[in-house]
Amino acid sequence: MKLFVSIVVAFFLLFMMACEEPESLSTVSGVEGILKFGNAWPENVKGGAIIILDSLDLFHVADHIVTFSTPVVSGIDSAEYFIQLPPGKYAAVFVGLLVAPSLIATKLDSILAAPALPVMLPPGLPQGLYIKENEVSSHPDWTVRF
Amino acid sequence: MERQLNLKRVLILLILMMFQAVFGQTSGGLKGHVSDFRSGEALPGVNVLIKDSFRGTTSNMDGFFEINGLPPDKITVVFSMMGYEKQSVTNIEIVPGIIKNLDIKLNSDILNQPEVIVTSTRKAQNIMESPVSVSIIGRRDLSEKGALSLEEALPYVAGVSTVNGQLSIRGASGYTMGAGSRSLVLLDGVPLLGGAAGNVSWNVVPTSEISQIEVVKSGGGALYGSSAMGGVINILTRVASPKPEWNFSTQLGVFSQPAYEQWQWRDSPSLTRDFSISHSRKIGNHSAWLRLKSYHSDGYTEMNWEDVVHLSGKIKFNFRNRHTASFFINALNETAGLIGTWKSQASPFEAVTGTEKNQITGTKLFSHIDYQFISSEDSRYSVKSGLYLIDWENNSLAQDFSHETKYFLETQNNTTLFKSTDLISGISLQKAIIDAKIFGLHHQEQVAAYAQVQKKLASISTLTTGARYETYYVDNDVQSGIFSPSLAINIMPAQWFSWRASYGKGFRVPTVAEMFANSTLSIFQVEPNPNLRPEISTMGETGFTLKAANLGLIDGLQLNSAIFQTDFIDMIEPKPDGNGTIHFENVENARIRGYETSLQASFLNHLLELSQNYTYLDPVKLDENNVVLDTLSYRYRHSATTSLGARFLNIHLLSEYRYASALESVEIYQENIKTGEDKQVPIHVWNFALSTQVKDWNVQFRVNNAFQYYYTTLERNINADRHFTLSIGGTIR
Numbered sequence: 001m002k003l004f005v006s007i008v009v010a011f012f013l014l015f016m017m018a019c020e021e022p023e024s025l026s027t028v029s030g031v032e033g034i035l036k037f038g039n040a041w042p043e044n045v046k047g048g049a050i051i052i053l054d055s056l057d058l059f060h061v062a063d064h065i066v067t068f069s070t071p072v073v074s075g076i077d078s079a080e081y082f083i084q085l086p087p088g089k090y091a092a093v094f095v096g097l098l099v100a101p102s103l104i105a106t107k108l109d110s111i112l113a114a115p116a117l118p119v120m121l122p123p124g125l126p127q128g129l130y131i132k133e134n135e136v137s138s139h140p141d142w143t144v145r146f
Numbered sequence: 147m148e149r150q151l152n153l154k155r156v157l158i159l160l161i162l163m164m165f166q167a168v169f170g171q172t173s174g175g176l177k178g179h180v181s182d183f184r185s186g187e188a189l190p191g192v193n194v195l196i197k198d199s200f201r202g203t204t205s206n207m208d209g210f211f212e213i214n215g216l217p218p219d220k221i222t223v224v225f226s227m228m229g230y231e232k233q234s235v236t237n238i239e240i241v242p243g244i245i246k247n248l249d250i251k252l253n254s255d256i257l258n259q260p261e262v263i264v265t266s267t268r269k270a271q272n273i274m275e276s277p278v279s280v281s282i283i284g285r286r287d288l289s290e291k292g293a294l295s296l297e298e299a300l301p302y303v304a305g306v307s308t309v310n311g312q313l314s315i316r317g318a319s320g321y322t323m324g325a326g327s328r329s330l331v332l333l334d335g336v337p338l339l340g341g342a343a344g345n346v347s348w349n350v351v352p353t354s355e356i357s358q359i360e361v362v363k364s365g366g367g368a369l370y371g372s373s374a375m376g377g378v379i380n381i382l383t384r385v386a387s388p389k390p391e392w393n394f395s396t397q398l399g400v401f402s403q404p405a406y407e408q409w410q411w412r413d414s415p416s417l418t419r420d421f422s423i424s425h426s427r428k429i430g431n432h433s434a435w436l437r438l439k440s441y442h443s444d445g446y447t448e449m450n451w452e453d454v455v456h457l458s459g460k461i462k463f464n465f466r467n468r469h470t471a472s473f474f475i476n477a478l479n480e481t482a483g484l485i486g487t488w489k490s491q492a493s494p495f496e497a498v499t500g501t502e503k504n505q506i507t508g509t510k511l512f513s514h515i516d517y518q519f520i521s522s523e524d525s526r527y528s529v530k531s532g533l534y535l536i537d538w539e540n541n542s543l544a545q546d547f548s549h550e551t552k553y554f555l556e557t558q559n560n561t562t563l564f565k566s567t568d569l570i571s572g573i574s575l576q577k578a579i580i581d582a583k584i585f586g587l588h589h590q591e592q593v594a595a596y597a598q599v600q601k602k603l604a605s606i607s608t609l610t611t612g613a614r615y616e617t618y619y620v621d622n623d624v625q626s627g628i629f630s631p632s633l634a635i636n637i638m639p640a641q642w643f644s645w646r647a648s649y650g651k652g653f654r655v656p657t658v659a660e661m662f663a664n665s666t667l668s669i670f671q672v673e674p675n676p677n678l679r680p681e682i683s684t685m686g687e688t689g690f691t692l693k694a695a696n697l698g699l700i701d702g703l704q705l706n707s708a709i710f711q712t713d714f715i716d717m718i719e720p721k722p723d724g725n726g727t728i729h730f731e732n733v734e735n736a737r738i739r740g741y742e743t744s745l746q747a748s749f750l751n752h753l754l755e756l757s758q759n760y761t762y763l764d765p766v767k768l769d770e771n772n773v774v775l776d777t778l779s780y781r782y783r784h785s786a787t788t789s790l791g792a793r794f795l796n797i798h799l800l801s802e803y804r805y806a807s808a809l810e811s812v813e814i815y816q817e818n819i820k821t822g823e824d825k826q827v828p829i830h831v832w833n834f835a836l837s838t839q840v841k842d843w844n845v846q847f848r849v850n851n852a853f854q855y856y857y858t859t860l861e862r863n864i865n866a867d868r869h870f871t872l873s874i875g876g877t878i879r
Contacts, residue, residue, distance in 0.1 A: 023808075023827045025856040025864070027408045028491045030821075047669065067821045071669055080499045082490035084823040101669040102726030105814060136408070136492045 029131050030084040033139030035094070041074040042146050045120060047101030048072055050142075052083055053091045056126060062112045066090060071101030082136070090129040094144050095119035122146045174240040175214035178248030180205045180225060183752065187842070189227060189252060190388075197222040197234070216240045225250050253701075253752050265332070265360040265380040267600060267610060268369055268570050269560055274644045277600075277610045277634030278364040279689050279708045281305075281744070285357055285384075290791070290800055292835060292848045292873055294397065294420055294441065296359070296381070297348045301804060302787045304706070304744040304759035305363050309780045310860040313346060315363050316710060317738045317763045318376020320780035321813070321860060323667075323720055325659035325730065328376035330366065334383055334474060336514040336532035339373060341552035341578030342585055344657035347536070350478055350510050352458040354395060354422060355437055357384040363742075364687045364710060367652025368612045368632035371574065371594050375652030375683040376712070383474065385462050386426040386433035393424045393437075395875035401446045402868035404495060405854045411495040416444035418871070434461040446866045448497040449483035449504070468520040476512040481505060484540050486668070487862035491823065494856070494864040501542065508538030514554075524562040531555045544665070548582035570612075571597040580658045584665040588658050591619040610634040610648075618655045618680075626680055628653045642695075647688040655680045656718055660730040670722070670814075675729045678718060685712040689742075703747035711739045720813070735768040736778055755791040760784075779813050780860075782806040782829075796840060802833040815861040827857050843876035 035050070050069040057064055069081040083092075097104060098118040103111065111118065122144050131137060180192045188209030195202035196213070199221075205211045219240050226232045230252040238246060261273040266280050273280055281303045293299040300306045300313065307314050309321040318328040324345045331338045331346045338346060359381050366374035399418035403410050424437035436459040445451035458476040465471070484504035489496040514532040521527060532554035539547035558572035576592040598612030613631040617624060632650030656678035663672045689708025695701065716732035723729060740763040747756045763785075765778035784807040791800045806829040815824040832853055837846035850869045857865055 024830075024854075025491065025494070025825070025827055025858070027406045028822070030490070030492055032490070032492065067818050067823060073669055080489075082492055084491055084818075084821050086821060100671075100726035102671070102722060102728075105669065106722040106726055107724075134408070 027134050028084050029087055029133060029135050030082055031092070031129055031131065031137045031139050032080070032082040034078055034080055034141050035072070036078045036141055036143045037076065038143045038145040040146070042096070042120075044098060045074050045096035045146070046099060047074050047097040047104075048094060048144070049097060049101070049104060050081060050083060051093050051095055051119075052085060052129070053093065053126070054088070056091045062117060065112065068104065071097060071104045073101055085129070085131045087131050087133045090131065091126040092129055092139075093121065093126045094124070094142070095121060096146065172242050173215045173217055174242050175212065175216055175245040176223065176238070176240075176248060177210070177212040177245050178250060180209045180211065180227075180250045180252060182230075183251040183253045189230070192225055192227045192230075192250075192252065195224045195226070197224055212245075214245070218242055223248070225252060227252060230254055263360050264335075264382070265378055266362045266366075267568075267598065268558065268572075269568060269600075274638055274641070274691055274693070275608055275636050277608065277636045277646050278362060278366075278648050279305075279646070279687060279706070279710075279742070280363070281361040281706075283359040283361070288353060288356060288359075289844075290798070290835065290837070291802075292397065292846055292871055294353060295348045296351050296353060298850075300361075300379075301785075302759070302789070302802065303361050304787075305740075305742045305761045306361060307782055307785060307806065308859070310863060311346075311348060313379070314781070315361070315377035315379075316712070316740055316742070316761070317765045317778070317781040318712065320765075320778060322660075322718075325663065325720075326654065326657045326718060327373055328654055330370050330372075330374040330378045332370075332378065332380040333476075333512065334472075334514060334516065335380060336516075336530055336554055337373075337552075337576070338381070338512065338534070340536055341534065341550035341590070342536075342548055342580040342582055342657065343659040344373060347510060349441075349452075349454055349456070349480065350476060350512055351381055352383065352437060352439070352456065352476060354393075354439075355383050355424070355435065355458060355460075356381055358382045363708075364648055365650055365652040365683060365685045365712070367630040367683070368614050368650050369596055369598060371596070371614055371616050371630070372592060372618070372653060372655045372680070375654050375681075375685070383460055384435070385460070385472075386428065386435040388428055388433070389879055390427035391425070392878045393426070393875070394422075394878075395873065396421045397871050397873040399869055399871035401444075401866070402854060402870070404867060405856075408492060409495055411448060411493065416446055418443040418869070431464040432462060433464075435459060445483060446869070447485070447488070447495045447864065448502060449485045452480065452482040454478060454480045469518070471515065471517040474514050474516075476510075478510045479508075480510075481507045484542055485863070488864060491862075495867075504540060504542035506538055506540040508536065510537075511535040526560050528558045528560075529556070530558075544583075546583045546665075548580070548585070550578065550580050550582070552576065552578040566602040568600040569597070570600070571595075578658070585658050585662040586664075588621055588662060590621075590655075590658055592655065593617050606639050607635060607637045610636070616653070616655075620658070620661065620676075625655070628655075628680055628682070642693045643690065645688075645690045647686075649686040650684070652683040652685060653680045654683075654718075656730070660718055663730070667728075670726070670728050672720070672728045675731060678730060679716055679732050681717050681732065682715045683712050685710065687711075699749050701748040701750075701752055703745065705743070705745050707741075707743040709739075709741050711737065713737050735770070735772070736766065737768055737772075738763060738765045738778070738781070740764060753793060755793070756789070758786070758788045760786045777811040779811040780809060781811075783810060796838050798835075798837045798839075800833075800835040800837075802835075804831045804833075805829060809859075812861050824861055829857050829859075830855050842878070843874070846873040847871070848873070 049071040052066045053064040054066050055064045069083050072079045180189045192205040194211045222236045224234050263273050266276045291299050305316045313329050315329045325343045362378040366378040397420040401416040420441045422439035426435035439456040441454040443452045456478045460474045463471045484506050488494040512534050516530050518528045534552040536550040556574040561569045574594045579589045581587045594616035596614035600610045611633045617627045630651045634648035636646045638644040661676050662674045664674050687710035692705045714736040717734045717736050720728050721731050742761045744759040765781040767775040786805045789802040808826040808828045817824045833850045835848040848871045854868045
């Protein structure tokens with residue numbers, strides 16, 4: 001009996017040690033909308049993404065990147081996007097990618113560490129975003145012209 | 147007057163005769179019925195013996211028994227049957243002329259009966275004598291889980307996890323985009339891995355017709371070859387019942403609306419429904435069962451819907467005492483939504499815009515023939531052949547299709563030498579022909595020979611050693627020959643304790659999918675790599691099993707523990723190159739160390755039953771000098787389950803809890819610390835079930851993920867929401 005009680009106690013201790021606080025996924029805040037491409041994609045542009053910056057310091061962009069949308073491949077006419085963001089104020093910039101979009105997902109660290117980001121900026125101003133707690137802001141259609 | 151006298155005499159004579167009939171009898175009797183305590187099923191062949199006498203009988207096919215001609219006395223009757231606890235009824239008073247009625251319910255003696263397994267050494271063996279760690283999922287476990295798919299039940303076995311349906315035993319597989327499994331799945335001993343990707347289609351398994359599932363956790367490379375490097379799961383289907391019977395079962399279910407308004411995605415609830423009917427009977431010396439099943443699910447996410455029609459059957463032939471054969475067939479037709487990733491964590495139950503109409507339609511046919519011949523008391527032969535056809539196509543933009551045909555043939559001889567040595571040897575052939583849009587047209591063959599010797603060294607220890615040599619061909623080119631030896635020992639100094647240790651090599655040949663995949667997945671381009679080499683593993687484990695019974699309030703307990711280590715060389719993983727293009731490559735060496743323990747216990751005459759499992763893994767990538775580089779992706783460092791069942795009269799209550807620590811590494815969408823996007827969270831899932839059995843009918847109400855805990859096992863794929871089900875099943879004999 002003692003052996004059994006010891007085993008059960010040991011099991012529960014293991015549970016207590018191993019278990020973290022329940023941390024279920026829950027609702028998030030962010031911004032969503034539709035990207036439209038108003039003219040043909042340049043040949044050297046492999047894809048595109050919206051980059052979110054916490055400050056518009058155009059000389060140190062890499063230091064201010066908060067996140068980016070899931071990249072899209074070149075040639076498409078439009079794409080939905082959603083960018084998860086904590087509450088706050090941000091600037092959003094669309095960039096054309098001069099490398100394969102998959103590299104943004106798989107080699108982001110080395111891309112950010114490079115002396116120059118492999119991106120091009122289509123004409124247009126950065127867009128301001130104001131994100132509230134647990135709310136998804138719908139951004140008006142965003143048309144990109146290369 | 148004389149007439150009156152005659153009448154009086156007749157009356158006196160009648161009264162005397164009645165008196166004699168009532169009081170003049172000198173013996174009494176017993177009759178009654180014996181059934182299973184849990185299921186209520188009648189038990190045929192139960193020994194019914196009167197203690198301290200030679201009188202007795204056995205219960206008939208319907209569980210009834212009768213003993214007559216017992217002299218007046220106070221007696222004790224003992225009921226016994228293999229696999230059940232012995233039960234005594236004391237102080238039964240035998241009264242002349244009276245037949246006493248007894249209704250006996252026997253408890254199955256799960257903890258004390260020898261659990262027989264057939265997979266770990268390719269022969270029937272007491273699980274306590276197994277040289278490697280094995281877990282068993284019984285028919286009752288599956289029934290209590292209300293599981294329609296094995297994928298739901300397997301994570302409750304110590305050391306077993308699934309990531310998006312992909313099986314992983316002791317962390318061997320992780321997630322490889324469904325291409326290549328490091329754990330072998332067998333159905334009645336015949337491989338169930340598909341020909342192209344080498345993955346498992348869980349919906350092919352006829353869950354309600356399973357008699358036992360054996361999970362061999364320490365690689366079976368020496369006996370089973372490729373893919374068994376990370377363990378073997380053998381699903382054994384039942385044989386037909388001796389009496390004709392119809393079985394019906396239906397399950398209706400509903401998924402809860404998501405807990406957050408932001409996530410709600412449909413106006414009406416998502417429903418599931420399952421209906422199956424089966425018939426089972428003897429036909430002369432032979433027996434057969436046939437089952438038809440229909441399943442529909444609206445899905446807990448937008449593209450998770452599924453429609454399945456499934457026909458399966460098995461015929462067992464008993465030609466003569468020494469010859470048996472069985473034929474199994476399984477045909478499935480399915481239409482299902484094609485799941486990609488979620489739209490976003492703001493809408494995790496919705497599909498990415500533009501993919502809502504993507505669907506896959508497919509047909510799968512799996513059949514096998516198994517012939518066994520006992521040539522002498524010490525020797526038996528078996529021949530197994532299998533055919534696995536998979537045809538599917540999807541109507542998405544990619545317009546993908548695949549036609550796969552896989553053949554399997556194996557002969558095996560089991561010989562006992564000098565009463566204490568078992569020699570098992572065999573040869574195995576496999577051929578797969580694949581014609582798929584993203585792989586092209588290819589064929590792959592595997593030829594192997596294996597042998598194993600198991601010798602009792604003393605009455606308490608068994609030494610097992612074996613090896614397998616396998617050669618494989620792709621498109622007629624010989625790729626490689628691989629030798630996989632193994633050595634294991636089991637020491638069982640008492641019936642209640644056994645210790646085991648094993649060491650062996652394993653391997654996995656690359657699948658056609660890994661060598662020839664050429665497709666686009668979202669923003670990722672996957673390109674072929676026909677130069678892939680097999681991955682090799684060496685594995686070792688040591689562990690013990692302890693059984694105890696009748697410890698006061700504890701009816702019995704079983705404790706299983708093991709420590710293990712597996713080293714992988716040339717592990718095949720999908721890797722992006724400098725251009726972001728993914729190839730499957732022999733890129734890594736890896737090591738997985740771990741500890742695993744499980745406890746099953748039963749208390750208060752089976753009123754309470756407890757089951758607990760805990761597994762710890764340390765899965766790391768290594769460089770050529772064995773320096774740790776990183777954590778292997780898609781492996782849970784800690785995982786645990788606990789289930790507590792309570793049984794009172796015919797009512798059974800069950801609660802289950804499953805925990806797994808958050809994934810520390812994934813391949814594609816890494817967590818963004820600044821935004822919390824793609825955050826990995828631990829798993830905390832609670833399930834509850836209430837069931838009752840009335841004669842041959844059972845009803846179960848079950849709720850899975852009762853507290854609506856949300857998590858992902860694969861990035862951007864949310865797991866199932868709370869699911870209520872009501873199941874009703876019955877048997878008509």
